[in-house]
Amino acid sequence: MCGRYSLSKSKIELEERFQAEMLPEFKPRYNIAPTQLVPVITSGSSKGFSFFYWGITPEFGKNKPVAQKLINAKAETVDQKISFKSSFQKRRCIIPADGFYEWKKLGKKTKIPYRFTLREAELFSMAGIWEEYETLNGEIQHTFLILTTTPNEIVSEIHDRMPVILTKQQEKVWLDSYSKEEDLKQILSPFSSDLMISYTVSPLVNTVQNDTPAVMRKTSPMDQHGNYTLFG
Template sequence: MCGRYSLSKSKIELEERFQAEMLADFKPRYNIAPTQLVPVITSDSPKGFSFFYWGITPDFGHNKPVSQKLINAKAESVNEKISFKGSFQRRRCLVPADGFFEWKKLGKKTKIPYRFTLRDEDIFSFAGIWEEYETVSGESQHTFLILTTTPNEVVEEVHDRMPVIIPRDQEKKWLDKYSSESDLMKMLNPYPAELMLSYTVSPLVNSVQNDSPGIIRRTSPMDQFGNYTLFG
Protein backbone atom coordinates (compact mmCIF):
# COMPACT_ATOMS: atom_id res chain seq x y z
CA MET A 1 0.00 0.00 0.00
CA CYS A 2 0.96 3.66 -0.04
CA GLY A 3 -0.04 5.45 3.13
CA ARG A 4 2.34 8.40 3.34
CA TYR A 5 4.24 10.56 0.86
CA SER A 6 6.03 13.89 0.47
CA LEU A 7 5.82 16.91 -1.81
CA SER A 8 8.68 19.04 -0.57
CA LYS A 9 9.19 21.12 -3.72
CA SER A 10 8.31 24.80 -3.98
CA LYS A 11 5.32 26.42 -5.69
CA ILE A 12 7.55 27.62 -8.52
CA GLU A 13 9.11 24.18 -9.06
CA LEU A 14 5.67 22.54 -9.24
CA GLU A 15 4.28 25.13 -11.62
CA GLU A 16 7.26 24.73 -13.95
CA ARG A 17 7.17 20.93 -13.81
CA PHE A 18 3.46 20.59 -14.63
CA GLN A 19 2.82 23.89 -16.45
CA ALA A 20 -0.09 24.43 -14.10
CA GLU A 21 -1.05 27.18 -11.68
CA MET A 22 -0.66 26.56 -7.94
CA LEU A 23 -2.37 28.36 -5.06
CA ALA A 24 -0.37 31.40 -3.93
CA ASP A 25 -0.15 30.17 -0.34
CA PHE A 26 1.03 26.63 -1.13
CA LYS A 27 3.71 25.34 1.22
CA PRO A 28 5.90 22.23 0.81
CA ARG A 29 4.64 19.10 2.54
CA TYR A 30 6.94 16.51 4.08
CA ASN A 31 4.52 13.97 5.56
CA ILE A 32 1.26 13.80 3.62
CA ALA A 33 -1.27 11.41 5.14
CA PRO A 34 -4.75 10.07 4.27
CA THR A 35 -7.76 12.40 4.80
CA GLN A 36 -5.64 15.50 4.14
CA LEU A 37 -6.37 18.07 1.42
CA VAL A 38 -3.56 17.90 -1.16
CA PRO A 39 -2.88 18.95 -4.79
CA VAL A 40 -3.71 16.79 -7.78
CA ILE A 41 -4.05 17.43 -11.52
CA THR A 42 -7.14 16.21 -13.35
CA SER A 43 -8.10 16.02 -17.00
CA ASP A 44 -10.97 18.41 -16.22
CA SER A 45 -8.54 21.11 -15.12
CA PRO A 46 -5.00 20.31 -16.36
CA LYS A 47 -3.79 23.92 -16.25
CA GLY A 48 -4.27 24.27 -12.50
CA PHE A 49 -3.76 22.21 -9.37
CA SER A 50 -6.97 21.03 -7.73
CA PHE A 51 -7.07 20.23 -4.02
CA PHE A 52 -8.78 16.95 -3.16
CA TYR A 53 -9.01 14.86 0.00
CA TRP A 54 -6.95 11.67 0.03
CA GLY A 55 -9.41 8.86 0.66
CA ILE A 56 -12.32 7.82 -1.52
CA THR A 57 -15.72 6.76 -0.30
CA PRO A 58 -16.86 4.10 -2.83
CA ASP A 59 -19.98 4.63 -4.93
CA PHE A 60 -21.76 1.92 -2.99
CA GLY A 61 -20.87 3.35 0.42
CA HIS A 62 -21.49 7.11 0.50
CA ASN A 63 -21.21 9.05 3.74
CA LYS A 64 -18.83 6.61 5.39
CA PRO A 65 -16.66 8.09 8.15
CA VAL A 66 -13.03 8.92 7.39
CA SER A 67 -11.78 5.77 9.12
CA GLN A 68 -13.60 3.62 6.57
CA LYS A 69 -12.38 5.42 3.48
CA LEU A 70 -10.11 3.75 0.97
CA ILE A 71 -6.73 5.28 0.16
CA ASN A 72 -5.33 2.80 -2.41
CA ALA A 73 -6.62 0.52 -5.17
CA LYS A 74 -4.82 -2.39 -6.80
CA ALA A 75 -3.85 -1.48 -10.35
CA GLU A 76 -4.26 -5.07 -11.50
CA SER A 77 -8.04 -4.98 -10.98
CA VAL A 78 -8.94 -1.28 -11.05
CA ASN A 79 -10.66 -1.70 -14.44
CA GLU A 80 -12.83 -4.55 -13.18
CA LYS A 81 -14.03 -3.70 -9.68
CA ILE A 82 -17.41 -1.96 -9.57
CA SER A 83 -16.19 0.44 -6.89
CA PHE A 84 -13.37 1.79 -9.07
CA LYS A 85 -14.29 1.10 -12.69
CA GLY A 86 -16.20 4.34 -13.27
CA SER A 87 -13.44 6.50 -11.83
CA PHE A 88 -10.79 4.62 -13.79
CA GLN A 89 -12.67 5.19 -17.04
CA ARG A 90 -13.63 8.83 -16.54
CA ARG A 91 -11.91 10.40 -13.53
CA ARG A 92 -8.15 9.89 -13.52
CA CYS A 93 -5.62 12.24 -11.94
CA LEU A 94 -1.92 12.76 -11.39
CA VAL A 95 -0.81 12.98 -7.78
CA PRO A 96 2.40 15.05 -7.59
CA ALA A 97 5.06 13.77 -5.18
CA ASP A 98 8.80 13.66 -4.67
CA GLY A 99 8.97 10.65 -2.36
CA PHE A 100 6.94 8.06 -0.46
CA PHE A 101 7.41 6.15 2.77
CA GLU A 102 7.18 2.51 3.78
CA TRP A 103 8.11 0.66 6.95
CA LYS A 104 10.34 -2.40 7.05
CA LYS A 105 9.33 -4.95 9.66
CA LEU A 106 12.09 -6.51 11.74
CA GLY A 107 10.60 -9.05 14.11
CA LYS A 108 7.24 -8.57 15.78
CA LYS A 109 7.70 -5.09 17.21
CA THR A 110 10.36 -3.28 15.20
CA LYS A 111 9.63 -1.17 12.12
CA ILE A 112 12.16 0.99 10.28
CA PRO A 113 10.83 3.89 8.13
CA TYR A 114 12.24 4.28 4.62
CA ARG A 115 11.80 6.99 2.03
CA PHE A 116 11.75 6.16 -1.69
CA THR A 117 12.57 8.74 -4.36
CA LEU A 118 13.67 8.95 -7.96
CA ARG A 119 17.43 8.70 -8.29
CA ASP A 120 17.61 12.37 -9.28
CA GLU A 121 15.16 13.23 -6.44
CA ASP A 122 12.96 15.06 -8.95
CA ILE A 123 9.18 15.48 -8.89
CA PHE A 124 7.05 12.60 -10.21
CA SER A 125 3.38 11.59 -10.34
CA PHE A 126 1.40 8.74 -8.84
CA ALA A 127 -1.47 7.32 -10.86
CA GLY A 128 -4.68 8.38 -9.15
CA ILE A 129 -8.43 8.17 -9.62
CA TRP A 130 -10.95 10.55 -8.11
CA GLU A 131 -14.63 11.06 -7.54
CA GLU A 132 -17.13 13.55 -6.21
CA TYR A 133 -19.57 12.62 -3.49
CA GLU A 134 -22.03 14.21 -1.11
CA THR A 135 -21.31 14.39 2.61
CA VAL A 136 -23.85 13.81 5.37
CA SER A 137 -24.40 17.58 5.54
CA GLY A 138 -25.10 17.75 1.81
CA GLU A 139 -21.80 19.30 0.79
CA SER A 140 -19.95 18.21 -2.35
CA GLN A 141 -16.40 16.92 -1.84
CA HIS A 142 -13.69 15.65 -4.17
CA THR A 143 -11.55 12.74 -3.08
CA PHE A 144 -8.86 10.58 -4.66
CA LEU A 145 -6.90 7.41 -4.13
CA ILE A 146 -3.53 6.13 -5.37
CA LEU A 147 -3.12 3.01 -7.48
CA THR A 148 -0.58 0.42 -6.31
CA THR A 149 1.20 -2.44 -8.03
CA THR A 150 3.79 -5.13 -7.31
CA PRO A 151 7.11 -3.72 -6.05
CA ASN A 152 10.31 -3.32 -8.02
CA GLU A 153 13.65 -4.56 -6.67
CA VAL A 154 14.20 -1.41 -4.59
CA VAL A 155 10.82 -1.39 -2.86
CA GLU A 156 10.45 -5.15 -2.38
CA GLU A 157 13.23 -5.07 0.22
CA VAL A 158 10.79 -3.17 2.44
CA HIS A 159 7.22 -3.78 1.25
CA ASP A 160 5.16 -6.04 -1.01
CA ARG A 161 3.35 -3.20 -2.84
CA MET A 162 4.36 0.15 -4.29
CA PRO A 163 2.45 3.11 -5.73
CA VAL A 164 2.21 3.32 -9.50
CA ILE A 165 4.47 6.08 -10.82
CA ILE A 166 3.45 7.35 -14.25
CA PRO A 167 6.47 8.05 -16.50
CA ARG A 168 6.67 11.73 -17.33
CA ASP A 169 6.23 11.16 -21.05
CA GLN A 170 2.95 9.29 -20.39
CA GLU A 171 1.32 11.74 -17.98
CA LYS A 172 -0.76 13.45 -20.66
CA LYS A 173 -1.97 10.09 -21.94
CA TRP A 174 -3.01 9.11 -18.40
CA LEU A 175 -5.17 12.23 -18.17
CA ASP A 176 -6.52 11.96 -21.73
CA LYS A 177 -10.19 10.99 -21.62
CA TYR A 178 -9.83 9.26 -24.98
CA SER A 179 -7.02 6.91 -23.99
CA SER A 180 -8.01 3.27 -24.43
CA GLU A 181 -8.33 0.94 -21.48
CA SER A 182 -5.56 -1.26 -22.83
CA ASP A 183 -3.18 1.70 -23.15
CA LEU A 184 -4.00 2.82 -19.62
CA MET A 185 -3.44 -0.63 -18.14
CA LYS A 186 -0.02 -0.81 -19.81
CA MET A 187 1.06 2.20 -17.73
CA LEU A 188 0.32 0.52 -14.42
CA ASN A 189 3.65 -1.23 -13.95
CA PRO A 190 6.36 -1.08 -11.29
CA TYR A 191 8.64 1.90 -11.92
CA PRO A 192 12.14 0.86 -13.12
CA ALA A 193 14.27 0.03 -10.08
CA GLU A 194 17.42 1.50 -11.63
CA LEU A 195 15.75 4.94 -11.60
CA MET A 196 14.93 4.85 -7.89
CA LEU A 197 16.71 4.87 -4.54
CA SER A 198 15.76 4.45 -0.89
CA TYR A 199 17.12 5.48 2.49
CA THR A 200 16.14 5.35 6.14
CA VAL A 201 14.50 8.36 7.78
CA SER A 202 13.60 9.49 11.27
CA PRO A 203 10.67 7.85 13.12
CA LEU A 204 9.22 11.37 13.23
CA VAL A 205 7.41 10.29 10.06
CA ASN A 206 5.32 7.89 12.15
CA SER A 207 3.14 10.71 13.47
CA VAL A 208 0.96 12.62 11.01
CA GLN A 209 1.31 15.62 13.32
CA ASN A 210 4.93 16.00 12.21
CA ASP A 211 5.44 17.82 8.92
CA SER A 212 8.92 19.34 8.78
CA PRO A 213 12.04 19.05 6.56
CA GLY A 214 13.69 16.77 9.11
CA ILE A 215 11.30 14.00 8.14
CA ILE A 216 12.83 13.52 4.68
CA ARG A 217 16.44 13.81 5.85
CA ARG A 218 18.66 10.73 5.63
CA THR A 219 19.28 9.22 9.07
CA SER A 220 20.85 6.12 10.54
CA PRO A 221 18.31 3.28 10.84
CA MET A 222 16.04 3.81 13.86
CA ASP A 223 13.00 1.85 14.98
CA GLN A 224 9.59 3.37 15.66
CA PHE A 225 10.71 4.35 19.16
CA GLY A 226 13.75 6.27 17.99
CA ASN A 227 16.26 3.60 18.99
CA TYR A 228 19.21 3.04 16.66
CA THR A 229 19.39 -0.38 15.04
CA LEU A 230 22.12 -2.25 13.20
CA PHE A 231 19.67 -3.28 10.50
CA GLY A 232 19.28 -1.12 7.39
Protein backbone atom coordinates in the same frame (compact mmCIF):
# COMPACT_ATOMS: atom_id res chain seq x y z
CA MET B 1 0.46 0.03 -0.42
CA CYS B 2 1.25 3.72 -0.20
CA GLY B 3 0.19 5.30 3.07
CA ARG B 4 2.45 8.34 3.36
CA TYR B 5 4.31 10.60 0.92
CA SER B 6 5.99 13.99 0.57
CA LEU B 7 5.68 17.03 -1.67
CA SER B 8 8.48 19.27 -0.44
CA LYS B 9 9.06 21.32 -3.59
CA SER B 10 8.08 24.95 -4.02
CA LYS B 11 5.07 26.40 -5.81
CA ILE B 12 7.30 27.52 -8.69
CA GLU B 13 8.89 24.09 -9.07
CA LEU B 14 5.47 22.42 -9.16
CA GLU B 15 4.11 24.84 -11.74
CA GLU B 16 7.17 24.41 -13.97
CA ARG B 17 7.18 20.61 -13.77
CA PHE B 18 3.47 20.07 -14.35
CA GLN B 19 2.63 23.19 -16.38
CA ALA B 20 -0.32 23.85 -14.09
CA GLU B 21 -1.30 26.76 -11.85
CA MET B 22 -0.94 26.34 -8.08
CA LEU B 23 -2.73 28.28 -5.36
CA PRO B 24 -0.61 31.19 -4.03
CA GLU B 25 -0.89 29.91 -0.45
CA PHE B 26 0.56 26.48 -1.20
CA LYS B 27 3.20 25.32 1.26
CA PRO B 28 5.57 22.33 0.91
CA ARG B 29 4.47 19.12 2.65
CA TYR B 30 6.83 16.56 4.16
CA ASN B 31 4.56 13.96 5.70
CA ILE B 32 1.28 13.71 3.81
CA ALA B 33 -1.20 11.23 5.28
CA PRO B 34 -4.66 9.87 4.40
CA THR B 35 -7.70 12.13 5.00
CA GLN B 36 -5.67 15.28 4.31
CA LEU B 37 -6.45 17.85 1.61
CA VAL B 38 -3.67 17.77 -1.01
CA PRO B 39 -3.05 18.82 -4.64
CA VAL B 40 -3.86 16.64 -7.63
CA ILE B 41 -4.29 17.21 -11.36
CA THR B 42 -7.39 15.75 -12.98
CA SER B 43 -8.10 14.72 -16.56
CA GLY B 44 -10.78 17.40 -16.78
CA SER B 45 -8.62 20.25 -15.44
CA SER B 46 -5.01 19.60 -16.41
CA LYS B 47 -3.93 23.28 -16.36
CA GLY B 48 -4.50 23.79 -12.66
CA PHE B 49 -4.03 21.93 -9.39
CA SER B 50 -7.17 20.84 -7.58
CA PHE B 51 -7.23 20.04 -3.87
CA PHE B 52 -8.88 16.72 -2.97
CA TYR B 53 -9.05 14.61 0.19
CA TRP B 54 -6.92 11.48 0.19
CA GLY B 55 -9.38 8.64 0.75
CA ILE B 56 -12.05 7.78 -1.77
CA THR B 57 -15.74 7.00 -1.43
CA PRO B 58 -17.05 4.56 -4.04
CA GLU B 59 -20.25 5.67 -5.77
CA PHE B 60 -22.30 3.21 -3.76
CA GLY B 61 -20.86 4.25 -0.38
CA LYS B 62 -22.14 7.75 0.30
CA ASN B 63 -22.14 9.75 3.50
CA LYS B 64 -19.07 8.18 5.07
CA PRO B 65 -16.43 10.21 6.90
CA VAL B 66 -13.10 10.47 5.09
CA ALA B 67 -11.26 8.37 7.68
CA GLN B 68 -13.33 5.32 6.81
CA LYS B 69 -12.48 5.31 3.14
CA LEU B 70 -9.95 3.44 1.07
CA ILE B 71 -6.63 5.10 0.24
CA ASN B 72 -5.20 2.71 -2.38
CA ALA B 73 -6.46 0.45 -5.15
CA LYS B 74 -4.64 -2.33 -6.98
CA ALA B 75 -3.79 -1.34 -10.54
CA GLU B 76 -4.21 -4.93 -11.69
CA THR B 77 -7.95 -4.96 -10.90
CA VAL B 78 -8.97 -1.28 -10.92
CA ASP B 79 -10.85 -1.75 -14.20
CA GLN B 80 -12.77 -4.73 -12.83
CA LYS B 81 -13.87 -3.74 -9.33
CA ILE B 82 -17.37 -2.29 -9.27
CA SER B 83 -16.25 0.32 -6.72
CA PHE B 84 -13.48 1.68 -8.99
CA LYS B 85 -14.44 0.88 -12.58
CA SER B 86 -16.32 4.11 -13.26
CA SER B 87 -13.55 6.27 -11.81
CA PHE B 88 -10.94 4.40 -13.83
CA GLN B 89 -12.89 5.11 -17.00
CA LYS B 90 -13.95 8.70 -16.34
CA ARG B 91 -12.16 10.25 -13.34
CA ARG B 92 -8.40 9.79 -13.46
CA CYS B 93 -5.83 12.04 -11.82
CA ILE B 94 -2.14 12.32 -11.08
CA ILE B 95 -0.77 13.04 -7.62
CA PRO B 96 2.47 15.09 -7.52
CA ALA B 97 5.14 13.90 -5.08
CA ASP B 98 8.87 13.89 -4.52
CA GLY B 99 9.03 10.83 -2.30
CA PHE B 100 7.02 8.19 -0.45
CA TYR B 101 7.51 6.22 2.74
CA GLU B 102 7.31 2.54 3.65
CA TRP B 103 8.23 0.64 6.80
CA LYS B 104 10.46 -2.45 7.09
CA LYS B 105 9.44 -4.89 9.79
CA LEU B 106 12.11 -6.09 12.20
CA GLY B 107 10.56 -8.61 14.49
CA LYS B 108 6.98 -8.41 15.74
CA LYS B 109 6.90 -4.81 16.94
CA THR B 110 9.79 -2.91 15.36
CA LYS B 111 9.45 -1.07 12.05
CA ILE B 112 12.10 1.01 10.30
CA PRO B 113 10.80 3.88 8.09
CA TYR B 114 12.28 4.26 4.61
CA ARG B 115 11.94 7.04 2.09
CA PHE B 116 11.88 6.34 -1.65
CA THR B 117 12.72 9.03 -4.20
CA LEU B 118 13.92 9.37 -7.77
CA ARG B 119 17.72 9.44 -8.07
CA GLU B 120 17.89 13.22 -8.52
CA ALA B 121 15.13 13.86 -5.96
CA GLU B 122 13.03 15.40 -8.72
CA LEU B 123 9.26 15.67 -8.79
CA PHE B 124 7.20 12.77 -10.12
CA SER B 125 3.55 11.79 -10.23
CA MET B 126 1.55 8.83 -8.98
CA ALA B 127 -1.48 7.49 -10.85
CA GLY B 128 -4.79 7.99 -9.11
CA ILE B 129 -8.56 7.99 -9.52
CA TRP B 130 -10.98 10.42 -7.92
CA GLU B 131 -14.58 10.54 -6.80
CA GLU B 132 -17.22 13.11 -5.90
CA TYR B 133 -19.50 12.46 -2.97
CA GLU B 134 -22.01 14.10 -0.70
CA THR B 135 -21.20 14.57 2.98
CA LEU B 136 -23.61 14.13 5.87
CA ASN B 137 -24.17 17.91 5.73
CA GLY B 138 -25.08 17.80 2.05
CA GLU B 139 -21.79 19.30 0.88
CA ILE B 140 -20.05 18.06 -2.26
CA GLN B 141 -16.45 16.99 -1.70
CA HIS B 142 -13.81 15.34 -3.85
CA THR B 143 -11.54 12.51 -2.83
CA PHE B 144 -8.85 10.41 -4.50
CA LEU B 145 -6.86 7.26 -4.03
CA ILE B 146 -3.45 6.12 -5.28
CA LEU B 147 -3.05 3.10 -7.53
CA THR B 148 -0.47 0.54 -6.47
CA THR B 149 1.33 -2.22 -8.34
CA THR B 150 3.88 -4.96 -7.68
CA PRO B 151 7.15 -3.54 -6.33
CA ASN B 152 10.36 -3.09 -8.28
CA GLU B 153 13.63 -4.48 -6.93
CA ILE B 154 14.38 -1.57 -4.63
CA VAL B 155 10.90 -1.40 -3.06
CA SER B 156 10.46 -5.18 -2.79
CA GLU B 157 13.15 -5.28 -0.10
CA ILE B 158 10.78 -3.31 2.14
CA HIS B 159 7.21 -3.86 0.93
CA ASP B 160 5.11 -5.99 -1.42
CA ARG B 161 3.38 -3.06 -3.13
CA MET B 162 4.42 0.35 -4.49
CA PRO B 163 2.58 3.34 -5.99
CA VAL B 164 2.28 3.51 -9.76
CA ILE B 165 4.82 6.17 -10.75
CA LEU B 166 4.29 7.73 -14.17
CA THR B 167 6.72 9.21 -16.66
CA LYS B 168 5.85 12.56 -18.26
CA GLN B 169 4.62 10.78 -21.40
CA GLN B 170 2.53 8.37 -19.35
CA GLU B 171 0.97 11.30 -17.51
CA LYS B 172 -0.40 12.55 -20.81
CA VAL B 173 -1.92 9.16 -21.57
CA TRP B 174 -3.39 8.83 -18.09
CA LEU B 175 -5.01 12.27 -18.19
CA ASP B 176 -6.28 11.97 -21.75
CA SER B 177 -10.04 11.37 -21.68
CA TYR B 178 -9.81 9.56 -25.00
CA SER B 179 -7.12 7.05 -24.05
CA LYS B 180 -8.06 3.41 -24.64
CA GLU B 181 -8.37 1.13 -21.63
CA GLU B 182 -5.69 -1.21 -22.93
CA ASP B 183 -3.27 1.73 -23.19
CA LEU B 184 -4.12 2.84 -19.66
CA LYS B 185 -3.58 -0.65 -18.24
CA GLN B 186 -0.26 -0.94 -20.02
CA ILE B 187 1.28 2.00 -18.18
CA LEU B 188 0.20 0.77 -14.73
CA SER B 189 3.44 -1.10 -14.13
CA PRO B 190 6.36 -0.92 -11.67
CA PHE B 191 8.69 2.03 -12.12
CA SER B 192 12.31 1.20 -12.97
CA SER B 193 14.40 0.56 -9.85
CA ASP B 194 17.45 1.94 -11.71
CA LEU B 195 15.89 5.40 -11.46
CA MET B 196 15.16 5.27 -7.73
CA ILE B 197 16.95 5.31 -4.39
CA SER B 198 15.88 4.58 -0.82
CA TYR B 199 17.20 5.39 2.63
CA THR B 200 16.17 5.15 6.25
CA VAL B 201 14.62 8.20 7.89
CA SER B 202 13.78 9.36 11.39
CA PRO B 203 10.87 7.75 13.29
CA LEU B 204 9.47 11.29 13.43
CA VAL B 205 7.65 10.31 10.23
CA ASN B 206 5.58 7.84 12.25
CA THR B 207 3.60 10.73 13.73
CA VAL B 208 1.34 12.54 11.26
CA GLN B 209 1.65 15.83 13.12
CA ASN B 210 5.39 15.92 12.31
CA ASP B 211 5.21 17.68 8.95
CA THR B 212 8.69 19.22 8.81
CA PRO B 213 11.85 18.66 6.73
CA ALA B 214 13.28 16.63 9.62
CA VAL B 215 11.13 13.62 8.70
CA MET B 216 12.86 13.34 5.30
CA ARG B 217 16.47 13.46 6.48
CA LYS B 218 18.60 10.38 6.08
CA THR B 219 19.07 8.65 9.43
CA SER B 220 21.07 5.61 10.40
CA PRO B 221 18.86 2.78 11.72
CA MET B 222 21.15 2.66 14.76
CA ASP B 223 20.23 6.27 15.52
CA GLN B 224 16.50 5.74 15.56
CA HIS B 225 16.21 4.21 19.02
CA GLY B 226 19.80 3.35 19.76
CA ASN B 227 19.62 -0.41 19.16
CA TYR B 228 18.25 -1.05 15.66
CA THR B 229 20.14 -3.05 13.07
CA LEU B 230 19.06 -4.07 9.59
CA PHE B 231 18.93 -7.70 8.59
CA GLY B 232 19.59 -8.23 4.89
